Each structure stands twice: as structure tokens, then as C-alpha cells.
Amino acid sequence: MATDSDDTKKAAAYGRIANAEQLGGVIRLKRKEIGLRQEVAAGMTGVGTKFLSQLENGKETAELGKALQVLQKMGLELYVFPRSADPFKEH
Numbered sequence: 315m316a317t318d319s320d321d322t323k324k325a326a327a328y329g330r331i332a333n334a335e336q337l338g339g340v341i342r343l344k345r346k347e348i349g350l351r352q353e354v355a356a357g358m359t360g361v362g363t364k365f366l367s368q369l370e371n372g373k374e375t376a377e378l379g380k381a382l383q384v385l386q387k388m389g390l391e392l393y394v395f396p397r398s399a400d401p402f403k404e405h
Contacts (some may be wrong), residue, residue: 365377
């Protein structure tokens with residue numbers, strides 16, 4: 315069973331997301347930061363508990379529209395930009 319420190323390692327910080335597992339880890343981290351159980355967060359975001367669980371566990375085939383809905387309702391934003399304009403790149 316994963317511990318909170320394991321979750322934090324998976325999603326050490328907000329920022330660049332390279333895969334579905336990292337996106338799920340950030341969503342799980344945010345949910346835990348605001349103190350919500352999965353069932354409550356699922357209801358609040360308008361998705362089922364099973365969907366939220368799969369999303370948090372990095373399911374690569376999770377429905378994009380629902381994933382964006384969860385991000386928005388959890389107070390998270392997704393940005394897309396060319397690598398050449400990467401605001402996280404060290405100068």
C-alpha cells in the first residue's frame with residue numbers, strides 16, 4: 315500500500331508532466347492537500363470514484379475531457395506550449 319511519502323515522491327512538485335502517471339500523481343497530491351477522500355473528490359468533480367482512482371493511478375486511456383474537468387474542479391490548470399518557450403527551462 316502506498317504511503318503519503320510515496321505519493322509525494324511520485325509527484326514531487328507541480329510543474330512539468332511527462333506522462334499519465336505523473337498527471338495522476340499531481341491530482342492525488344492536490345486531493346490529499348485539500349483533505350478529500352476519493353469518493354468526495356469524485357462527487358465534487360462530477361466523475362465516478364472508479365474513474366478518479368484510475369486517473370490518479372495513471373491510466374493512459376483515461377478520457378481527456380473528464381481528466382480536464384477533474385483538473386479544473388480541483389483548482390489545477392493545464393498549460394501547453396512549445397518546448398522552445400518552456401518557462402521551466404533553466405537559462
